[in-house]
Amino acid sequence: MTREELAGKPKQKLSEIAKSLGIRGTSKLTREDLIEHILLLDPPFSANPEKEKEISQHLNNTLVTTEYLYDEPPLPEHLTGIAMMEVTETEIPSTYNDTKIVLMVRDPYWLHTYWSISQTAVDHISGNFGQWNNVPLTLRVYDITSIHNFDGSNSNYYFDIHVSHGTSNWYIHVGGPNRSFCVDLGFIQENGVFYTITRSNIVTTPRDNVSEIVDEEWMSIEEDFLKLYRLAGAGKANSSAELVESLIKRLEREMGSGAVSSLSSPSRISPRERKFWLVLNTELIVYGATEPDAVVKIQGEAIKLRPDGTFTLRFALPDGTQNIPVVANSADGIDTISITPVVSKQTY
Structure with missing residues (x-):
């Protein structure tokens, strides 16, 4: 199989081919790594087309009865006979089919957000606003410092970040320590109105200096003083x-x-x-x-x-x-x- 043929196959198919060749840990390999490993164990043939199929079938039959090159080494003698936990490989799914966006603080000046969009939401948008791939996805970042009931229209200010459909996370430079932010994932409709697909949680960036709030005096009334005095073992007074x-x-x-x-x-x-x-x-x-x-x-x-x-x-x-x-x-x-x-x- 040539490099060009492998490059045209999805990663799942490449993983299946790699596993059939005895390659372990395929879930941790990128597409490029998978192609290189496959070519290492099953290089493209230089024989004439009449012999290529016969040689390929011979190699496949040979691999069935041959120990894999990437097989795990045998256990040491002192571990022989001890029940070992079987390790199963599970690939992390690229999406959980849930429409959600999460906002986190990295430092006083940067935020990080990640999101996912369910197929149901994609179908709904495609049916009402046209082809999904043509929808201009946008992150709208709101500054909502000191705003207690944010409704999407009463922010201090906002700015937009255009993202591609293949992106699922983004670092956002807000340049504002000790300020609160919220992010909407959506798109701008043809009439100029922003359509919100999902809205994030609210976060506040930490301070980048010492607080200027200094309490001049702590005050306690007599009732509180008496309670504290009793707790100190003075009895009832x-x-x-x-x-x-x-x-x-x-x-x-x-x-x-x-x-x-x-x-x-x-x-x-x-x-x-x-x-x-x-x-x-x-x-x-x-x-x-x-x-x-x-x-x-x-x-x-x-x-x-x-x-x-x-x-x-x-x-x-x-x-x-x-x-x-x-x-x-x-x-x-x-x-x-x-x-x-x-x-x-x-x-x-």
Whole structure:
């Protein structure tokens, strides 16, 4: 069979010929590849016409009983006898006989669309507008940024792209970041009216820079604040006064230690039943270090040292003067060191 004869055959027929010659994976080959493979295994004859048919029949009979040149290699010995999944080749159809167009975003400046037209739609158009192959297919690209109810006639602007009948996808340069688009597939009738075959989904191109929208302030009302406060574990607080009391109790729990029993009342002012309020408390942190095996007492109570000999205590700091004696004794009881900080506080 000559190259010219093969070139005149459809791809499906070429695939059948290639499969009969033992060529595998025909669905992945182009028409040109199929022709080259067929010519490799079944080259055109240079014999006279009387002998050509006889030689061709002989080769065909030979191929029936001969292993294919493109056959799969045998399995390794360690896989012999293991059930293997049979691989079947299925060609992807060129169309699903559905009238549809899909629009996708590639980047801030480019879109990609693909489409298919059912035979029913083709027959309908051919019956009402003339031969299908003579219909000038067109992609009409609409800019519909900020348009909530697009009806095909209220776009900001549109432009047309003429496509051939053999085309089923197209890259569209829109040159507009952060804008919304929609595409119609159709054609312009003789009276100048655009006939829509199918309409795509709506897409928005992403930004190509930092957003200029900056919120100056986040605001929360008191009701939302109370909900958040309850979620934080403060319990129920139905008024500003109850909220203050709850906050003070929580501060007492968090600041408490073996040396602190409560906060003093002079530093707390009970608010009136108003939304505006203020709570203020102070605390004193005492920290130090000694030998890890030493015995340390603060205000007469022994404290636990960390493995490296350091220690930290938090004290409530009410108004007045506090003496905080700290005594450290060595492990053998021979050495003793005493330090007494004196702290004074006044609230106005």
